Amino acid sequence: TVIEMEIPEGLRAAALDRDIDPLPFVPKDEGHRSERCEEIFQIQSHGLAKRLVHTRCEKAVIGISGGLDSTLALLVTVRTFDKLGLDRAGIIGITMPGFGTTDRTYTNACDLIRSLGVTLKEISIKDACLQHFKDISHNPSVHDVTYENSQARERTQILMDVANQENALVIGTGDMSELALGW
Numbered sequence: 808t809v810i811e812m813e814i815p816e817g818l819r820a821a822a823l824d825r826d827i828d829p830l831p832f833v834p835k836d837e838g839h840r841s842e843r844c845e846e847i848f849q850i851q852s853h854g855l856a857k858r859l860v861h862t863r864c865e866k867a868v869i870g871i872s873g874g875l876d877s878t879l880a881l882l883v884t885v886r887t888f889d890k891l892g893l894d895r896a897g898i899i900g901i902t903m904p905g906f907g908t909t910d911r912t913y914t915n916a917c918d919l920i921r922s923l924g925v926t927l928k929e930i931s932i933k934d935a936c937l938q939h940f941k942d943i944s945h946n947p948s949v950h951d952v953t954y955e956n957s958q959a960r961e962r963t964q965i966l967m968d969v970a971n972q973e974n975a976l977v978i979g980t981g982d983m984s985e986l987a988l989g990w
Contacts, residue, residue: 848883855887859976866897866975870966871920873902873912876980878919884978885923895924899973903965905932905958906947928969932961 834840859865867884871877881900888895900920904913920927936957940947947954963979970977 848886851883852886852890855883855978856891859887859891859893862976864974864976865893866899866970866973867978868899868901868966868970868973868975869978870962871900871902871916873915873919877916880978880980881919881923881925885925896926897975898923898925899928899969899975900925901928901930901966901969903930903932903962905936905962906954907958930965932958932965935961 834843859867867888869877869881869884871881881898884898885895888898900916900923902913902916902920917927917929937947939945939957939961940954943953945953945957966977966979969975
């Protein structure tokens, strides 16, 4: 669809295009950028520490995919536990391989969890999702929104159930718990 509009007489000679910085809040020079990133990291850690203290919670459950979001959330959680003097073993990092999980992301997730001294738990979601597809009569070869979202819902259910079992706080990147990290 093309929308035509008349440019007022006084603006016709003026330049109507301009450069817009796609990252206006990210400092250009590396030194200031590092400082800003550390400050954000501290804010997130402080926010999570406040939530853990307020809830008297000494354990956390976090799904680790091997991607950037869960990696950052885990690093913030580790920093917070260190700041509060809590044992890192109280952080339960759960990897939940599904249909699209690659060896690279799976290995990254496990290596990261182990390297940080966090408790590693692996729970495959494949069988649960296949049962769900059967229950709702969804063809698992149809990779639509139902297929994708069923995996996300299964992962969320696992995190919440394990957190209930462990009397822990779920730390996530896809729901309201990200508020605990200051996002």
